[in-house]
Amino acid sequence: MTQQKHYPQHIDLEPVMHVEGTVRLPGSKSISNRTLLLAALSEGTTTIHDLLASDDTMVMLGALRSLGIQWDEVDERTVVVHGNGGVLPTGEADLFMGNAGTAIRPLTAALAVIGGDYTLHGVSRMHERPIGDLVDALNEIGAQIEYTGEQGFPPLRIRRGHIHANRMSVRGNVSSQFLTALLMAAPLMARGHAVTIDVVGELISKPYIEITLNLMRRFGVAVEQNGWASFTVQPGQKYVSPGSIHVEGDASSASYFLAAGAIGGGPVRVEGVGQDSIQGDVRFADALERMGAIVTRGENWIEARGNGVLKAIDADFNHIPDAAMTIAVAALYADGTSTLRNIASWRVKETDRLAAMATELRKVGAIVEEGADYITITPPEELLPATIDTYDDHRMAMCFSLAALDGKARRGNAMRINDPKCVAKTFPDYFEAFASIARSELF
Numbered sequence: 001m002t003q004q005k006h007y008p009q010h011i012d013l014e015p016v017m018h019v020e021g022t023v024r025l026p027g028s029k030s031i032s033n034r035t036l037l038l039a040a041l042s043e044g045t046t047t048i049h050d051l052l053a054s055d056d057t058m059v060m061l062g063a064l065r066s067l068g069i070q071w072d073e074v075d076e077r078t079v080v081v082h083g084n085g086g087v088l089p090t091g092e093a094d095l096f097m098g099n100a101g102t103a104i105r106p107l108t109a110a111l112a113v114i115g116g117d118y119t120l121h122g123v124s125r126m127h128e129r130p131i132g133d134l135v136d137a138l139n140e141i142g143a144q145i146e147y148t149g150e151q152g153f154p155p156l157r158i159r160r161g162h163i164h165a166n167r168m169s170v171r172g173n174v175s176s177q178f179l180t181a182l183l184m185a186a187p188l189m190a191r192g193h194a195v196t197i198d199v200v201g202e203l204i205s206k207p208y209i210e211i212t213l214n215l216m217r218r219f220g221v222a223v224e225q226n227g228w229a230s231f232t233v234q235p236g237q238k239y240v241s242p243g244s245i246h247v248e249g250d251a252s253s254a255s256y257f258l259a260a261g262a263i264g265g266g267p268v269r270v271e272g273v274g275q276d277s278i279q280g281d282v283r284f285a286d287a288l289e290r291m292g293a294i295v296t297r298g299e300n301w302i303e304a305r306g307n308g309v310l311k312a313i314d315a316d317f318n319h320i321p322d323a324a325m326t327i328a329v330a331a332l333y334a335d336g337t338s339t340l341r342n343i344a345s346w347r348v349k350e351t352d353r354l355a356a357m358a359t360e361l362r363k364v365g366a367i368v369e370e371g372a373d374y375i376t377i378t379p380p381e382e383l384l385p386a387t388i389d390t391y392d393d394h395r396m397a398m399c400f401s402l403a404a405l406d407g408k409a410r411r412g413n414a415m416r417i418n419d420p421k422c423v424a425k426t427f428p429d430y431f432e433a434f435a436s437i438a439r440s441e442l443f
């Protein structure tokens with residue numbers, strides 16, 4: 001879990017004529033970080049297999065260690081966590097959260113409920129990513145959370161509060177991670193009484209809530225669900241380790257390879273995630289099918305291949321905001337204008353992804369309209385060679401590697417991706433994996 005990679009300042013991707021092959025996916029970020037926290041909060045020891053080894057999981061592992069939770073690394077993908085039954089050995093800690101939403105949001109709720117003296121901070125972008133809806137929900141039930149910088153954003157100082165929570169509410173329209181955080185902390189509050197969480201207004205990114213509920217269930221806690229409006233945890237439930245747990249391959253990471261197969265011929269197969277996945281982002285493959293790609297699925301794999309020019313798509317992508325970025329770049333290879341709707345959350349992620357996507361797609365010649373919560377992309381006749389800026393956003397780097405696929409001739413010019421090290425957030429070996437399916441000669 002401690003390996004450091006050396007990355008150049010930029011990567012020049014030569015035009016790729018054809019893609020083909022099989023990629024073994026790294027573990028799911030969403031499942032890895034939830035599993036680590038649930039394992040720490042549970043009674044018993046959990047062996048986690050195929051855990052993601054990346055910046056985002058590193059900050060969660062580092063935080064757990066600072067909080068006094070013991071864990072041992074068996075090998076790069078296997079960690080044994082010694083759960084502490086909802087008690088934290090260390091009552092004071094300064095926690096660096098990098099830019100990991102899946103670390104800071106659930107930890108904020110758990111620490112506020114357990115109580116202690118904690119500070120949580122991250123990289124500068126983390127201090128621009130909203131957390132106010134979660135802090136409001138927690139302070140409303142007696143938590144003691146203060147902003148040490150700007151109101152509504154990390155860094156946070158958490159002190160011991162007096163939690164009295166039968167019923168609480170949280171807004172769901174900025175990030176689903178706030179509800180995830182409260183759900184995961186709810187069994188720690190449901191001491192002798194039920195806890196109900198009401199969702200105020202629209203809830204975005206719903207499939208991530210399903211991941212949360214699924215994993216809580218595997219750690220022994222059932223949540224009663226009233227549609228997407230409210231969630232209840234009955235008393236008398238506590239997290240109990242399932243003993244060992246396997247992390248699926250990351251479905252968002254799968255999107256780059258599946259799109260490559262659809263654009264660059266294929267077949268490209270991803271292994272580690274399949275038709276029974278608990279990750280909403282497997283539905284990315286449905287969107288690719290709508291664009292005309294041929295997709296096949298097995299229990300533990302998905303495969304995509306091209307079937308002529310991709311068809312433009314006009315769809316709501318609220319359910320798969322991360323993988324939707326891959327659709328935006330795949331749209332460069334479509335037969336007309338594509339529209340991606342209901343993706344306002346892009347603005348508060350690793351960067352303002354609507355602005356970044358529009359800027360970089362224009363560099364390769366696309367005509368782009370950037371709306372408050374949508375983007376339309378009209379591809380050029382030929383992609384222009386360009387230097388792509390990545391805004392310290394792993395997904396900008398990964399999805400723009402697809403612009404090297406030479407579905408449209410680029411007269412031999414490389415596509416330059418600046419600052420490729422940002423992929424370390426979720427996929428440190430991304431460019432090696434991409435190179436393994438890329439063929440630069442037609443055969």
Ligand SMILES: O=C(O)C1=C[C@@H](OP(=O)(O)O)[C@@H](O)[C@H](O)C1
Pocket residue numbers: 029030031101102174175176177180204205208321322345
């Ligand atoms: O809960 C999760 O694991 C995630 C939820 C999504 O965020 P939002 O709910 O903020 O859209 C997603 O973009 C993020 O990468 C991971």
Ligand SMILES: C=C(OP(=O)(O)O)C(=O)O
Pocket residue numbers: 099100101102322349350395426
């Ligand atoms: C939005 C993302 O990350 P985070 O978990 O930090 O929200 C992402 O991985 O695309």
